Amino acid sequence: MRLTFRAKALFLMISILIFVSMVYTYEAIKTEKEISRKEIIKRSEVVTTLASKTVELPIISENAELLKKTAAFIRNSPDVAFVSFYDKKENLLIHEGSLFPERLPQLSSNFPLSFFEERDFFIFYAPVYTIRASEDIGIFQEDALKQTIDHIGWVRIGFSKAAIKEMENKIVARGVVLALIFTVSSSFIVYFLITIATRPLSVLSNAVRRIKEGDYTEIQIKPTGDEIGELAVEFNRMTSAIKDRESRIMESEKKIRDLFERVEHAIFRLDKDGNIIETNRKFDELCGGANRFCGLFSSDMEGLRLQKVLSAGGMKNLEERLMGKDGNELIVIMSVYPEFDEHGEVIGFDGYFVDITEKKRLEETLIQTQKLDSLGMLAGGIAHDFNNILTGVLGYASLLKSTVPETDKMYKYIDTIEKSASRAANLAQQLLGFARKGKYVMTKLSVNDLVKELASFLKETFDRSITIVVETEENLPPVEGDSNQLYQAIMNLCINARDAMPEGGRLYIKTEFYLLHDEKVVDYFQIPPGEYVRVSVTDTGVGMTADVKKKIFEPFYTTKGIGKGTGLGLAMVYGIIKNHGGYITVYSEPGLGTTVRLYLPKGDGTVEEKKGDKAMIDERPKKGTILLIDDEEVVRELGKDILEAYDYEVLLAIHGNEGVRVFNECKDKIDLVILDMVMPEKGGRQTFKEIRALKPDAKVLICTGYGEEQYFYELFEAGAVGFLQKPFQHTELLSKVEEAMAR
Incomplete structure (x- = not known):
């Protein structure tokens, strides 16, 4: 940030004031702390000396009660933390206070006072003396009195540093407050003086700032005849010239901006580092508030690749994938051109792109539909020829079986041939289901009844580790379809869901009425507006990648192991739903499970009652x-x-x-x-x-x-x-x- 002249002057003067204040305060605090310390130590020496005199009689008499009272009396003195009395042999006689007595250090009784300093205490040691008197009887002189001084013990007194610390804190606080008062008051005086000196320069500075914001009002300064007055006159002339030029530029920019905003291409400008510095309305609609060019892309690798492309000189009409404003992927045709300075160096980029997401999805939908339709035609042709071949095998096997007693050994062989042929016929039927050429008996049916019947069957047959949850909407309208085929389609979805949860999980089956107002494109499936009965099958299994999801409806495509799937289950579902005029959507992510939704056109009228089973074949000979x-x-x-x-x-x-x-x-x-x-x-x-x-x-x-x-x-x-x-x-x-x- 650029500092003004006044700010620099203030900063310099205030810095000097602060420095002087800090030095003075530091020295004052240091001096006061030393004086305070010496006073407390002196007072502690006096207390210790008096204590050594007072405790003489209790130690001589070895009176513990008197020693205890004496210690308590001394303990009540200010700042005394503990008191200990020892005999001449340094044995503890009594202790009063907080710190537990410890072994005495090496002391000499020749010194009247010893002093030690610890973190929280001043500890003083003083020897205790007694004066003894004795009589000697002389033959030729009067009685003479002799005195001797004996060392009889020690006094140990600890003085807390709390008082000195409190006093030091007060000294520091007082010094800091005084320093702040001095600094603040001095700063105000300096500010006032410098403001008066720099006021004309401030007027010019504010005028420059107003011009920057578009205000071209002339400045008013009293004519002084000095350099500042001349500068003000020239400044007003410059302001008028800038105002005229700015008006012409704004008019030109408005025309360009209107065109910039009306264009239906997303236009943007970048600096040399790839930061987005300008966008138009269409760009903001599609991509929102992105601030980094590479942040628009769906993968970091794609962003880095395009960064290299830009460094190499830009791009033209390349198909790219971006992250849209709402987090969805956009497919665009993009062009970016470098901008050079007079030295040929890249200083930025100009670019635009056209959103072709919807067009691309419709193309992919058409391609996928045509692909599945082509595969359906192929599957249908194969199944047709396969069925013609199987007709002879299955028909003659059943005819031959009807002529052989069950006890005959040949019956078992014929039965095996018939079952094998039936299995092959079922495979062909699945191919026909995918080809949308299955056998259908169309009635008005209730999807809720179908789902409830299926759920009861699944709860009896699926592993108990899979929880089946059914949610049906009341008063669901009927659909027109083949109940057996729809039952098979939903069952195939449930079986796939079960196989996706080998360790167990939850299987949700939901029915609901769904009104679609506008055309909807999900993945490769285009759903027109209309009224639908929607069936959702959701599992909490392993999910699918995008590549797998593209192929799941292709016949013989399976991700299961060998012998665990034919790859026709979902292909059959696709054919059945398409043959009912319905649509399918799939949502899946690896590790997050899968949801398959079936959209069946709503039928009119009421649900038809199921007809009874067909009568048994009359075995009597026929005529005709x-x-x-x-x-x-x-x-x-x-x-x-x-x-x-x-x-x-x-x-x-x-x-x-x-x-x-x-x-x-x-x-x-x-x-x-x-x-x-x-x-x-x-x-x-x-x-x-x-x-x-x-x-x-x-x-x-x-x-x-x-x-x-x-x-x-x-x-x-x-x-x-x-x-x-x-x-x-x-x-x-x-x-x-x-x-x-x-x-």
Whole structure:
């Protein structure tokens, strides 16, 4: 901080005053302390000498009571801390006071007084003497009296330093107060004198300060004809010139500032060290009050890298990630340009960036959606072919099993083949679930009932170390969906949550009505506005990294060990929810657990009651003619063998064109058409339309290795009587045929 002339003069004079005051005070305090000390020591010597005289008789008479009274009397003297009496052999006779008596130091009885100083006491030692008289009888003279002086003991008296310390403290306090009074009063006098001397300079200094703040009022100083008066006149002329120039500059700056603030790019200026020195409105909206350029970035390493880039000459149109005002990450296109001085040295930087966060997220959402859709198409195609292969294995196994007694050794082998094929069919079903081609029976259902039923099952099957908490919102509107598929989707989420908590934890399942007013983008999932029933599954497990979270819905991707997961659970959830017109969001951080939220569109009306179980298959032989159209030979032969075993007449066609021809030839005879949907030359959809054109009331049972496609519902509305999912067991085929024939 720059000191004014008056401040410097004051500082110098006051410093001298303080120094003189301190020296004087120090010497005065030192002198008074020495005088006080000598007075106390002198008084202590007198007390000790008198005590040595007083204690003569009690020591000679060895009167302990008298010694004790004498000690108590001396102890009551001012500043006496303790009193001890010793005999000639330095044996303690009596002690009175605080400090416990100790062994006497080496003393000489020839000295009338000895003095020792300790931290808290002055200790005085004095010998005790007695004068003895004796008679000698002379023959030729009168009686003569002789006197002898004997050393009979010691007096030890301790005097407390408390009084001297108290006195010293008072001396110091008095000296300090007097010094302060002297210093303060002197300082005021010096201040007054210097202020009068420097007042004209203060007027000029205040005028300069006002100009700095934008006040160009002329200064008023009485004309003195000296240098200060001339300086005042020239100063007023300079003020007028600065005022005119400042007006022109402010007008120009206002135009530039208005443009600076209106631009929708975030603009900023940096000093050479990377400190932000100027920003526009858009920058403040996005990044708030950041004061360091590198502090904007989401990682220290990124900040250091960009610091090097700036040092190397700036950047142009680079994609970077910044920390936004609310802590969210921003994706921007940034350019920064160096500013040089006349010597070519970098003195700062000018830069701007454009926020492309929303655009980038929408792009990533589109890419992720297209990726999952592509994988879904691939998975669906694989599952379709897989189901066609499994149809023969599972169908013939079930048919063969029905003809073999359970006691037969072959029954066990056939049963194993059937179970293995069923497991493979379940795997294919999961692939179809991800591909959004699963088998769905759409009804208006209560998600609360579904969750409560699932929670009861989980509490019985999950480890007791996992606490399951269910929170359902009352009067939750229904959703339109397949209860079995949604049950499976939520269960898969709960199983994943369980596997994320191997040491136990808490599993929360929550349902609620959720009204979304504006479009919401979470990670890679875009949720449009609308009314939803939201199901949240939260665990307190290990959580996921951002890289893992990007891949969790891809089929066959799993973080579990070999043999502990197929990687289809969440892929199936994704397909099921998408097929219900719903959306999924995932929030997870390593060590903080995971929350998966399902957004299901709110349905209208009320919840439909569950229908009872289907009746058992009537094992009695059937009558009727069935046309089976399928391009897979094994499916045709399997269907023919099963149906003919139950006395149905079966006609076969290998593709759509042949199926239409056969139906046209025998339409009055055919009672039911079993129609595959995916065939060469002519697909099932076109074949259905042509068959219905030939006979509007023809009964058609749709059969496919895919799940139900969207256009299947059009076929149901057009008159299709049922749906048969490949692969199937012989009982499933017969049950579907029986239902279709009964319509």
